[in-house]
Amino acid sequence: MKVTWAKKSFWMFFGAILGAMAVVGTSVWAEGKSGDAGAEATKEVAVPLEELRAFVEVFDRISTDYVEPIEDKKLLEGAIDGMLSSLDPHSAYLPPKNYKRMEEHTTGQFGGLGMEVGMEDGFVKVVSPIDDTPAQKAGVKAGDLIIKLDEHPVKGKSLAEAVKIMRGKPGSKITLTIVRDGVDKPIVMVLTRAIIKVKSVKEQLLKDGMGYVRISQFQLRTGEDLIKSIKALEKENKKPLNGLVLDLRNNPGGVLRAAVQVSDAFLNDGLIVYTKGRVKNSEMRFEAEEGDVLNGKPIVVLINEGSASASEIVSGALQDQRRALIAGRTSFGKGSVQTLIPLNNGGAIKVTTARYFTPSGRSIQAEGIVPDIKIDQVKIEKLKAADFTRIKEKDLSGHLDNEDDKKQAEKVVQKADKALEELLANDYELHEALSLLKGMYFTQQMRGHE
Template sequence: MIRNASLLLAGTIIGATAALTFTQVPNLIPGVAHAAVSDTYRQLNLFGDVFERVRADYVEQPDDAALIEAAVNGMLTSLDPHSSYMNPKDFKDMQVQTRGEFGGLGIEVTMEDGVVKVVSPIDDTPAAKAGIQAGDLIVSIDGEPVQNLNLNQAVEKMRGAVNTPITLQIQRKGIEKPFDVKVVRDVIRIQSVKSRVEGDVGYIRISSFNEQTFDGLKTAIAKLQDQIGKDKIKGYILDLRNNPGGLLDQAVAVGDTFLDHGEIVATKGRHADQNTRYDARDGDLTDGKPVIVLINGGSASASEIVAGALQDQKRATILGSRSFGKGSVQTIIPLGSNGAIRLTTARYYTPAGRSIQAKGIDPDIQVLQDLPPELKDQVTDTKGEASLKGHLTNEAGGAEGGGSQAYVPPDEKDDKQLHQALDLLNGVIVNSAFPPDPKTVVPN
């Protein structure tokens, strides 16, 4: 989970100040402190010595920039699995993902037999308006065969400045020869929220937490209330399965959508002034209607914040399998033209004070999916945060766990978790965990 943009600025200022202070410390701190700093500088000299020796004597001429990048990344990844260095390109790609919009065509693609295959065009985007269809094969981009590119390179070529043209050569089943399609790029917004009507129940799927998520959720709720009737809705299903997380502020906003009071999450860092508590504001956009949250072994970070908040506040029943167990917060610290670092700066805690780090959130109602025969002998479970080398331990101690079944059937008719949630909301079945008892909320 990543802190929001306002905290990114704080991280930048802190980082710059720390660097400035570090260069001045040897002249300001006497005695033991001075000795400790001198030892640190000796270690930095060690790095310089090794770097120069590699440059001078390695069997082939090394790339200096690549050596330094690998050294910096090695330092960060030795801290925990979620701290890392991002070179300028990786930093730019991360910003695109979290911003949730970019200049492009509006197609979901994959790689198949050396060519780019269109999974689906996104509605009302340049690709859809140009007539590109699901199943189309993109064999060249602006005259360059895609067989010379990997998927990331092909996607990068299709993205670009708004209002700039691109020509795709398309191979379509049933048409003998490939044909060209000219498309003009436009602003594409990543749809992290999708919804649909399930009888008198509103189903909402959140696939990630980017800058567009809260606005997408508000729109989805309003649309469902209009389609079903605000007073007729029996409840909502919030599907967070296989959602890897994203921005902290968006997780807080999503939790706040279903709450009108109480704590959503608290973060605690190394220093007391880094500790923050996030509380819900007045106004539940769903008017207190019953909510069931679906989670599984692929639900991590921001997903677990939302699930943990609604579970502890007894606002929703959590159904599915145990979540991933990532209970840490990362701050993105820009480094000017040198990219940025992703640094773990805090742990987060649910309203009841639980840290789910390396443990995960246990559902109120556990429901496992039936695996099709072809998957019976395959691993469909995630091992969770606890399986990651160098992961942070849980401060509360005890047995670690986290992770579980992460399989979701591609055909909705086979989705046991979804069907059980619908049956509970429609009163077809009953369970003591639904609806939760608000009298048992732990004071916070």
């Protein structure tokens, strides 16, 4: 067979690489992001020479026989991407630009539509829309399958390619065609891209001294922000809270360290989470330290099918340690650890290196966290006026006026927090969680007086 100099050079270069791998092995550095494995490990790897020869042969054929010239870099990056995407839905190759965007994502500001996505059956699957983003405002829901981006079919594209299309200049529009369970026809939505600034923690004081904290995503500062939110609620309440609703619905996860910090905030001791993998540095254990920010006051954690990863770590830890009541619907079931390994080209690979286990030894993977109290998803609609209306005393002819009517009405308007009333009226799950929390608080109070 005739071999050109370019091909000879490639073969010589590839042979040198194989030799280096056989002698030195591979050095893996796990960056402290979502995986947070954090240590360096060196392991000798047996190189599959026959399979690599087949790879080089395919590379050679494509380089010479493909209908159009194609850059070697594009071929090799495609091979890396295919290698990783064939493992599981969460392992992936991140070219330099994508790696930079992922770093922006963990710090809380990036451009796009505002949703956590993965791949399923060749389509983009929405894990969860992020609060106050174009996706969430347009009505995108966890579990939606995106089958078209503008006029581009998603089938056949990698996740990185699909995400690249969804990203774009703020203010520009994109049309999503979505397939949703229970809906016969595809749903078409037009979204306007925006700079996504994610505030991961929000708080609101509920009735009877109960607090509400919503965590939309686990970022580097989420643990600190949680403590600040609780302190702010206590200041508004002018005394310690009587209980807390921790809302993790549609929270796709994020940084492992933040999940540990959030769990630790409500525990005085005990195991939070541990991981198991093939290599030593993928095995971790996280224990709680003294200091329950609520001093034992009751907690209800709200989860649903869009609660994943770090959300499941928090839910599992508080459930196993009997520190909180978990309410809602079974979570997503992402119980795997991804480690970011930077590459010399400025990109990185994201590789699944371990599985999460709750304190009792339950694996979250593909199972999720089953709530203690199930709250079904319901659609709340204001009842329309019927053809007849019940008659009240004030409708009777000649009824006596109540002199205090106006005064009472004014007092009610002054005291009522319209935003809170609207929130509870439109959010059935939160309303139920608050009812559960009140019951837990009164039960705790009764036991304290026994």
